[in-house]
Amino acid sequence: MKFLQTMLITLSLFGFGNQAKSQIATGAVVPDFSLQDQNGQTFKLSSALAKGPVVVYFYPKDDTPGCTKEACSFRDSFAEFQDAGVQVVGISSDDVDSHKKFAEKYHLPFTLLSDTKGEVRKLFGVPKTMMMPGRVTYVLDSKGKVVHQFNSMTQATQHVEEAMEAIKKLKA
Numbered sequence: 001m002k003f004l005q006t007m008l009i010t011l012s013l014f015g016f017g018n019q020a021k022s023q024i025a026t027g028a029v030v031p032d033f034s035l036q037d038q039n040g041q042t043f044k045l046s047s048a049l050a051k052g053p054v055v056v057y058f059y060p061k062d063d064t065p066g067c068t069k070e071a072c073s074f075r076d077s078f079a080e081f082q083d084a085g086v087q088v089v090g091i092s093s094d095d096v097d098s099h100k101k102f103a104e105k106y107h108l109p110f111t112l113l114s115d116t117k118g119e120v121r122k123l124f125g126v127p128k129t130m131m132m133p134g135r136v137t138y139v140l141d142s143k144g145k146v147v148h149q150f151n152s153m154t155q156a157t158q159h160v161e162e163a164m165e166a167i168k169k170l171k172a
Helices: 002-013 018-022 045-049 065-076 078-083 096-106 119-124 158-171
Strands: 034-037 042-044 054-058 087-092 111-114 136-140 146-151
Touching: 034 096, 042 045, 045 054, 054 065, 054 119, 054 158, 065 078, 065 087, 065 096, 065 158, 078 087, 078 158, 096 111, 136 158, 146 158
Parallel strands: 054 087, 087 111
Antiparallel strands: 034 042, 034 111, 054 136, 136 146
């Protein structure tokens, strides 16, 4: 019995708990939300969707190796997303100032949103991995429906590849 309790505690610490069950699934419509961007402006998902599809990617922390790789990969493919009429939005629990510094340091041309209370992360049901906030990318059509999602902590640049493939299918 003690072993089973220890295993359950360990699994929950490493992100294998019940929270993954509440993750927004492909086909679901994402609820509207508002957050502050790196410039202190209010971003509202419904306003962004009125302009077309949106890629929303959740990442653990500004200026860390994996998150920097992912952000720079989105930056390097940004023209392709723009050409397809798609907005890219990154979300982490870092504050507005941290996002501003991160965006300036790496010349990130897209929106970074500050979710300091983790409310939007919770709204999407983004699971934790290894006690860290998870790395999950969602591709939303212009109605806010999830047409694709990708979850991987270790394959940071694959998030961009997955998102671009989903956009190509959406536009076809």
